[in-house]
Amino acid sequence: MPDTTGMLPPPSEDKRWRLVGATMRKNGYSPDALIETLHTAQESFGFLDDVTLRYVASALHVPLSRAYGVATFYHFFLLKPQGSHACVVCLGTACYIKGAKEILTAIEERYDVDTGDTTADGKLSLLTARCLGSCSLAPAAVFDTETLGKLTPDEVLGKLETLTAQQAPEKEAIA
């Protein structure tokens, strides 16, 4: 009997669903490919919404609870749309003892945003990293795709001022 699993039509005409479909096809629509597929979906759409989770769950024949469970278990997966720019403050041990907390507080206060959230105008998402592995640059942070180090709160606020005035960067796929 031909394998018809995963032949589910995508939720919309959006061409990005083809990328998601390609990952599932490459993995033979196996339930094991759930995390791989969610990675592709997030790369394509920027975050994972209900429509995506429902579609991926039924195409891979896993219960929706498992898809949702996986998406919420891993910190890397985002369930909310992100701002046009992102600032990721490293909270690794080396950065922590060199004042990463002060940087984070400065951004939270200046932009009235909590860690993990996006500003009301949708311009900036504030995120934290467990460790960027750039400990020689402590304290370090990533501004969109650029990693900068040996930062002070003032430098960070200045950098964010310039960053939020710019256009959103092109997304670069890694896998």
Add this chain to the structure above:
Amino acid sequence: MTDLSRYTNDAQAERSLPRLHVCMAAGCVSLRSDAVQTALEKEVTRQGAKCHVKGVGCMGLCTAGPLVAVKPDGPLYQNVNPDAAAEIVASMTSHTSVRRLEYPSESAFFKRQVKIVLENSGEIDPEHIEDYLAVGGYQGLMHVLSELTPAQVVAEVSRSGLRGRGGAGYPTGLKWGTVAKAAGPKKYVICNADEGDPGAFMDRSVLESDPHRVLEGMAIGAYAVGADEGFIYVRAEYPLAVKRLQVAIRQAEKMNLLGTNIGGTTFSFRIKIRLGAGAFVCGEETALMASIEGKRGTPRPRPPFPAESGLWGCPTLINNVETYANVAPIMRRGAEWFASIGSDKSKGTKVFALAGSISNTGLIEIPMGMTLREIIFDVGGGIPGGKQFKAVQTGGPGGGCIPAQYLDTPVDYESLNKLGTYMGSGGMIVMDETSCMVDIARYFMEFSMSESCGKCTPCRVGTAQMYDLLNRITSGIAEPRDLELLEELCDVVKNTSLCGLGQGAPNPVLSTLRYFRTEYEDHIYNKHCAAGVCKMSSAVPEEVRS
């Protein structure tokens, strides 16, 4: 058997020619070493200089990046910016050097290191398999496939005394032997590259600087245990490492060093990459395997160990990046050579990531048995800014802080365990008097609390309660009985948690209590933080008091 020499002639010839190595590992790239490389290339063309510019892996001294090395025998330039390109290229032609950029060649940073795992880091282009072949790459694998039986490979690894570099130090040969003996038509080999400890970037650096070494180690492991499929589980937060692994796997497959009938033998082995998704607990082997299977990364009780029942229930060999990185040299140079390095029970070398309050932050590889004092004050260059050494943290969130009186402890698995910490994957964070040890304990507990997978109660609830108590202490609202409760909880969580995350979570508290108890008492009785880190509140908030 594949004759590798036909690929290596060009790369070998190049090694005697004048060239400029530009560090292209993540640390230096963040400091715009890519712009330095472009500027140097432009200058070489403009000046018509007879030298080659080459992007290489990590040179270790991240603190002085971007780094440029003159090869074969020239100086190392530090803090190079693109403006210096013309001067550097001109000096190549005139056979002089740019003195103001030179890093002192007598520095203990390089002299005291012994490189096995990092022998090619900074020497070869990680995206060029020919470079790796030119320095003896894949010869270990070819030797194994043509001359040794799987049992002989296991015996050789056992004799070398290699132990797991992920931190626990389980004898690698013993593990390989168990998987080799396990029955089953299908076996797997996994490389754990889910380097999650904050302040640890050894594995990333190895993958970025010399990815083929890891592939070769995995292939030798697969031959030894009888596996034909492998996975590298790598953090999605390491995009450069992922990219270089992808390139390396493609190149190795093209040369038939991975794939079907490797080197014309009957041995076949394929490697796939699986991306992690930001869960620290996935560094635990059973959680990692659940994640490869597309599930939530929660650990399960052992036994059965992965060696008997691992990925999809099949016998599975799982080792850390650095462990695999040691395998090819052992096969190439022999178990006796490896066993002659290091200390009595801990053989070989260990890679450490030095960070925090230390002059030479970066990556080092030292023989096992070197003392903490030698590592921090000789190789690491001591504490900058006239500050005093206070403690060194090893082992990440499951490790501990070692105070000054134990600086002469040799670094090996047993000695560190005796001090209440452990080797861990190799992060070493140095702290001076401006760090508060209670605050550090609270920092790690916050980490363990939010990374707890929630499966077992002691870890899920215990870490949250301990964090709460530590928060009270660092806020100046704790009472003496809070300290008793904290100690009791440490004991319960350490002894009843399901996996290493929970079992290790109390260690930062226990070790700081052991060596810096007066700091805890100062916070509780005098509402005073000597380091000035904790903001003591005299007004006690309602919700904390209730």
